[in-house]
Amino acid sequence: MEKKLAVIDIGSNSIRNVIFEVNEEGQYFERLNVKEVARLSSHISDSNEMTDEGIAALIDTLRHFKELNDYHTVTDVVPVATAAIRNANNSDEILQQVKLSTDMTIRLLSDYEEAYYGYSAIVNSTYVEDGYSVDIGGGSMEVTYFQNRELVFYHSFPFGAVTLTKEFMKDDTMTKDERKALISYLKKAFKEIEWLEPHGVPLVGVGGTARNLVRVEQTLSHFPLEGIHQYTISADQLEEVVDELVGMSSKQLGRLDGLSKDRVDIIAPAVTAIGELAKYLKVPEFTMSNNGLREGLFYENYLHEHDKVRFADVKEESFRHFEKQYDVNPTRHQHLIRLARQLYTGLIEEKVIKPKPFEPGLLEGACRLAYVGEYIDHNNKSDHTFHLITTNDFKGLNNEDRLALALVTSFKSKRVLEQHIEAFPKWFDQKLLKSLELLGSIVKLVDAFDLTERQIVTDLHVSRSKDGLILSLDTNGSARFELQRSTRHKKHLERAIDQSIEIVISEEE
Numbered sequence: 001m002e003k004k005l006a007v008i009d010i011g012s013n014s015i016r017n018v019i020f021e022v023n024e025e026g027q028y029f030e031r032l033n034v035k036e037v038a039r040l041s042s043h044i045s046d047s048n049e050m051t052d053e054g055i056a057a058l059i060d061t062l063r064h065f066k067e068l069n070d071y072h073t074v075t076d077v078v079p080v081a082t083a084a085i086r087n088a089n090n091s092d093e094i095l096q097q098v099k100l101s102t103d104m105t106i107r108l109l110s111d112y113e114e115a116y117y118g119y120s121a122i123v124n125s126t127y128v129e130d131g132y133s134v135d136i137g138g139g140s141m142e143v144t145y146f147q148n149r150e151l152v153f154y155h156s157f158p159f160g161a162v163t164l165t166k167e168f169m170k171d172d173t174m175t176k177d178e179r180k181a182l183i184s185y186l187k188k189a190f191k192e193i194e195w196l197e198p199h200g201v202p203l204v205g206v207g208g209t210a211r212n213l214v215r216v217e218q219t220l221s222h223f224p225l226e227g228i229h230q231y232t233i234s235a236d237q238l239e240e241v242v243d244e245l246v247g248m249s250s251k252q253l254g255r256l257d258g259l260s261k262d263r264v265d266i267i268a269p270a271v272t273a274i275g276e277l278a279k280y281l282k283v284p285e286f287t288m289s290n291n292g293l294r295e296g297l298f299y300e301n302y303l304h305e306h307d308k309v310r311f312a313d314v315k316e317e318s319f320r321h322f323e324k325q326y327d328v329n330p331t332r333h334q335h336l337i338r339l340a341r342q343l344y345t346g347l348i349e350e351k352v353i354k355p356k357p358f359e360p361g362l363l364e365g366a367c368r369l370a371y372v373g374e375y376i377d378h379n380n381k382s383d384h385t386f387h388l389i390t391t392n393d394f395k396g397l398n399n400e401d402r403l404a405l406a407l408v409t410s411f412k413s414k415r416v417l418e419q420h421i422e423a424f425p426k427w428f429d430q431k432l433l434k435s436l437e438l439l440g441s442i443v444k445l446v447d448a449f450d451l452t453e454r455q456i457v458t459d460l461h462v463s464r465s466k467d468g469l470i471l472s473l474d475t476n477g478s479a480r481f482e483l484q485r486s487t488r489h490k491k492h493l494e495r496a497i498d499q500s501i502e503i504v505i506s507e508e509e
Helices: 052-071 091-102 111-123 161-168 176-191 208-221 235-246 250-254 267-281 293-305 314-325 330-349 359-368 378-390 399-409 414-420 430-449 480-497
Strands: 003-010 015-022 028-036 076-081 131-136 141-147 150-157 203-205 232-234 285-288 457-465 468-475 500-507
Touching: 003 052, 003 293, 015 052, 015 293, 028 052, 052 076, 052 091, 076 293, 111 131, 111 141, 111 150, 111 293, 131 208, 131 267, 161 176, 161 267, 176 267, 203 208, 203 267, 208 235, 208 267, 208 285, 232 235, 235 267, 235 285, 314 359, 330 359, 330 430, 330 457, 359 399, 359 430, 378 399, 399 414, 399 430, 414 430, 414 480, 430 480, 468 480, 480 500
Parallel strands: 003 076, 131 203, 203 285, 468 500
Antiparallel strands: 003 015, 015 028, 131 141, 141 150, 232 285, 457 468
């Protein structure tokens, strides 16, 4: 049964309405994502109460969201509020007025819950198993530490992008003295938390500030892949982009690709907080999770209905989702995995190749999705396959692994492979390139062995001849067309192993 769930995230800086859809096969998608920049934390009076103007802005936005959700036949709505309302002295009054005006019952998240849902989104959508997380909103900054995907510590600092801006910036651009004062304030706050200490683990950013920071870094570094989820930069790169942002005037920031216009005036203190936390913890790298509090709330709902606390294997869940989305035939692709294993193992046994630890897993993953671009267009299936995989966030895979998967899965020729990696000179050395060519040529060949998608070739065997290698195919019927196609495509594997190959039918009924 199809289900639509809307999460309304009432933050200190913005209010966002996200509609998630779950289809009958258990696939889930983000269908709609809209926001209103309400700056609720700027509507807090000296007596720490939200003003009538702020409450009116909140109610007006929620009415528009309610109309939107009704139109899209949303079955469940989860409205939650964080620091701006949680810390206001008149929070009960705010919730009552919202209930009377919109019939919405807002769930007021505790600082623990706000931190927990961000952590949950990370461990259910990334490959990071041990790390720190940071989410700086408009009025608070949540930090967690997790090990083996289990939450160990959390803390909510009582400052955020909007409040730090009000406290430490008088004009549009942060001065050196203002930055110095802010850094001193942050360090003092960090020192008060005993468990905040270096562990040699990454810092994972969630939320709007981290998202904008990473997009700017991708712009400045001319990063050629799509997507920011699981995008990773070194600690030095993080420091450089923070310095770049803090040093820009508001006019320069306004022209900067990747930076949302509604964050121009508050970005400097926010990224300074992330940068100083990274330095304090001496993290080796900074990783972006484009899944945060809203996705954490969705995962809680989705996993509860499937009697789970978290996904057992994030990468496997992502593969499952992708296979269903593009109508992958699991029977055929499991057959391709079988043939690829036999070919790969045979090459090892005949001492043609020396195996590398990462190759079996990459080969299996590529066979699971081999030429999935056929879903779009058979004649250009290789190009579409590469595009589909490189533009999918593939939860559980970092950027390098995702690109390697795309290169092997879509393999067309060594020339095309080299064209694809021209933009990534630091990622691939000659040894790795040779592995990708080998695995890609195996995928291309076993795909040819099942040209008619009947699993006619049941097994294959590798042996030596005086002139090179012999691939003997066991069949359960006429493999006429498979033999024709594989004879044409064997040249790619021959080049990869620098040996000639003869393909023969060992048994035919």
